[in-house]
Amino acid sequence: MSFLDEIADRRKAIAVRDRKAFTLPPSWADDASRAPMLSSYSLQGNEEQIENDFEAYIRYCFKGNGIVWSLMAARQMVMSEARFQWRRFKDGRPQELFGSDALALLERPWPGGTTSNLIARMDQDACLAGNCYLTTADDSGRIGRASRRGRGRRIVRMRPDWTTIVITAPSGNPWGLDAKVGGYLYEPRPLVHSVAGVVDPPTAGATLLMPDEVAHFSPHPDPEARFRGMSPITPVVREIQADTQSTIHKQAFLKNAATPNLVVKFDRETSEDAFDEFVKQFRSSHQGSRNAYKTLFLTGGADVEAVGVDFKQLDFAATVGKGESRLASAFGVPPSWVGFSEALAGSSLNAGNFTAARDRFADGTVRPWWRDAAASLEVLIERPDDGASLWYDDRDIAFLRKDEAEQAKIHAAEAQTIRTLIDAGMTATSVVDAVNAQDWSLLEHSGLYSVQLQPANQQPTQPATGNSPEESGEETED
Incomplete structure (x- = not known):
């Protein structure tokens, strides 16, 4: 019996017995270890997991860095404006877009949700984890294919770091040419019960879904993996760290004096008590941004010498601006559209260059994203016929309108x-x-x-007014 046959039979038996979600097969009980989140090589056994630490990317990059948040917000403001429609092809060329009742699931993906909310979630997961996983559920608790006729059917997000791509291959080698995606294993974080702090086992509530039950969106393929995507944050983590350190440096500069570092020299005869008292009074009167630029008075024997450089000497703005531009490039967003300092001067603001930046963002980032997203979401809804495919509709988006x-x-x-x-x-x-x-x-x-x-080979008709050929004396052909 094949891998998929075994899973299908077990799933059917469980569904008939107690109607619960499919759980981890017993044959996998010994494979409890999971690839570490921070390792660069995360194919272990027959599973592929997210490469990075998802929560660290959220807290450190998305919530903890204004540049990353601004870039992701700028992407979502444009991407979330699209709608999804069907289209057919005739002689290899696309025809007019059209709708169907099945698209209602994408228009209202969950109670109170809209297509914009769905796209925003997809972009967040794709940027932070490199992968977005979506499936469907109904009010009766059925998941995936079983929910397609259920009441209250909605799209549900599968958190990327709790989702594992299960690879199957007849040869038994997940790197073999016969390998393919056998399913998606979703393992939510174990619950901690209030009674005596009891913790559910790791496999409690685990659900295995077939490939045709999960919309897997990964716009940036990971070259080290076969089926998963890669976060655009991964190549620029050092740039994000440098930007964070620049912010810390600026805070320290303002906190400690808002001037270059100072060295205060004393005579050798200065007592320790006098030194400590001077330092205490100096810090209370001159340290911190609120005390910056005050006149400094020193007692006899004390001398001040400035060391280090200030922001202007460091060319601080240019240094930070270069880092912002590199981050913008990784996210596919022109710096001028986000309002970064380096892009708000010179030729970048010329009308032609500004329009070119918009077109580059639309044609090089947004439309390819929509195309891949439509192909991924198609698995969740029923096509009106075999010739129709899901596509995006960008006709009403103000950002994409030409001058x-x-x-x-x-x-x-x-x-x-x-x-x-x-x-x-x-x-x-x-x-x-x-x-x-x-x-x-x-x-x-x-x-x-x-x-x-x-009509061809027919005498031209005469004008409504004017002389006939006979009246005008012109010769006519027999």
């Missing part, structure tokens, strides 16, 4: 193209379809030619 002058030029060029094609005898409907789809194979000829659109 009015540029849009007017595009419309003028399209109108001229439509006029030229209709004058050449193409049917009006096919011309509009071809221009909208940018597919000239959709053009259909009416069988009429010239600007008058007369």
Whole structure:
């Protein structure tokens, strides 16, 4: 019996017996060890887990660093504006978008939730963990495929660090060419009960879901793994640490004087008590940002010497600005759109460069993200037919609208193209379809030619007013 057959049979038996969620198979009882969260190599046995420490990325990077939060917020403000629709292909070209009742699950993914909330959650998990896992549940507690006809069906998020990709291969080697995703094992954190502090075993409540029950979204593949994604934070962790240290340095600078470091020298004859008293009074009167720039008075025998450099000498703004730009590059967001200091000067603010930055963000980051997200979410809903695929609808997003002058030029060029094609005898409907789809194979000829659109091999009709050929003395053909 194959791996999937064994899982399917056990799941069916459990469902018939007590209607509970599928739990860890007994054959895996000895495989209780999990790959460590902080290791760079996290394929152990037949499982792939998230590479990084998810909670550390949340607390240290997302919640603890303003640059990372700003970048993720800027991404979500644009990405969350999209909607999802169906589309079909004809002769390899996409056709018009259309909707269906099945899309209601994406429009209202959970009670009180919207498509924007769903996209925001997907982007958060993809940025912080490199992977987003989603499945469905109903009010009766059924999960995955079993919930597809249940009441109150909704999308539920599977926390990435509690989800393991289970790899199966007939050869038994998870790195073999015959390896594939056999399922997704979700193991929530064990509950601690209030009575005597009892802790549930690690496998309590574990659920195994089949690949067609989980929307797995991983926009950045991890080259060290076969099926999981990688967080864009991982390559720039040092940049985030440097930015945090810069903030700490600024705080220390303001706290300790808001001036370069000072060295106070005393005569050798200065007693220890006099030294301690002077230090105490000096700190209370001159240390801290509130005491900055006060006039300094010294008693006889004391001398002050400045050491170190200030922010201007350090070129602090330029140093921090370079780090911000590198972080923005990792997240695929132009620095000028986030308001970073380095991008708010010079040619970056020119109208052409600003528009180019917007287009780069839309075409290089946002639209590929939407495309991958649509392909991942399609597994959770029913397609209206085999020829339809889930796609994104960005037609009503203000951020993606071209400048009015540029849009007017595009419309003028399209109108001229439509006029030229209709004058050449193409049917009006096919011309509009071809221009909208940018597919000239959709053009259909009416069988009429010239600007008058007369049938071929037919005498041109005479104008409503004017002389006939006989009246004008012109010769006519027999």
